[in-house]
Amino acid sequence: MRNSLISGCGRKRRYKEAFMIMRSMKPNVVALISALAACSKNSDLWVGKQIHCVAIRFGFTFHTQLCNVLLDMYAKCGKIWNARSLFDRMHKKTVVSWTSMIDAYGSHGHGLEALDMFEKMDGNCIPPNLVTLIAVLSACAHSGMVEQGGECFNLMKERYGLDPGPEHYACFIDILGRAGRTEEVWGVFNNMVKNKNQIKPTAAAAVWIAILNACSLNLDVPRGEFAAKNLLELEPNKPGNYVLLSNFYTAVGKWDSVDELRSIMRDKGQVKETGNSWVTVAHRYGNS
Numbered sequence: 219m220r221n222s223l224i225s226g227c228g229r230k231r232r233y234k235e236a237f238m239i240m241r242s243m244k245p246n247v248v249a250l251i252s253a254l255a256a257c258s259k260n261s262d263l264w265v266g267k268q269i270h271c272v273a274i275r276f277g278f279t280f281h282t283q284l285c286n287v288l289l290d291m292y293a294k295c296g297k298i299w300n301a302r303s304l305f306d307r308m309h310k311k312t313v314v315s316w317t318s319m320i321d322a323y324g325s326h327g328h329g330l331e332a333l334d335m336f337e338k339m340d341g342n343c344i345p346p347n348l349v350t351l352i353a354v355l356s357a358c359a360h361s362g363m364v365e366q367g368g369e370c371f372n373l374m375k376e377r378y379g380l381d382p383g384p385e386h387y388a389c390f391i392d393i394l395g396r397a398g399r400t401e402e403v404w405g406v407f408n409n410m411v412k413n414k415n416q417i418k419p420t421a422a423a424a425v426w427i428a429i430l431n432a433c434s435l436n437l438d439v440p441r442g443e444f445a446a447k448n449l450l451e452l453e454p455n456k457p458g459n460y461v462l463l464s465n466f467y468t469a470v471g472k473w474d475s476v477d478e479l480r481s482i483m484r485d486k487g488q489v490k491e492t493g494n495s496w497v498t499v500a501h502r503y504g505n506s
Contacts, residue, residue, distance in 0.1 A: 395432025
């Protein structure tokens, strides 16, 4: 019961109430994991560090799942060195631990370090899973490592016996699109369609978004419009898709289409989600 309350308070950033509940009980791993997950979501480093101190005080740092969540929290807060230091001190590293560290490097533009970590994982005989390979492909995309991304994509089936899912295809298409290799983008897409009998709409949408971004970067109007048509058929009521298409038309200079899209969004009552950032002020927690 109390663990659920702590989890709920953490998700709502009501840290004062969460700590009051924790003070009334002996901390346990489940409660700390719940609170840390909220810190990761909200990028709240200061509170996450306090929870780390509690974990050290009560001897919970031998718990692998807790360390995995701590690692993720430091990575989401941009503290890659802290995440790596914690990773190196972990007594037992699981596939989740390795994947979290690869993703930490990749999401902050350290593609070479992410690939080095993947190679060390392979050297330690820890078989990757589908999530691990998404992290590696994403790292290659963020760092512009086209050849390495292609090698990783091909190794999925050849070495690890894993069938690429739509998310992997989307990542690989993103890699090729950023490099201006639009013809290869469509080759990869055709292979995906040929090898997959049925794809969930949400997964297929990720692929069409990657293709649309590739067309936008490379000013490929006809095929970009084709991708946009398929995307809107899958998710016609998602404002983000209209914003993405508007950005595409802006990139290719079709201003009439931009105005038309904005009119459609107004008629449907759709509003672009407002961007936001979390900022911790004066090392305090409480309601915001």
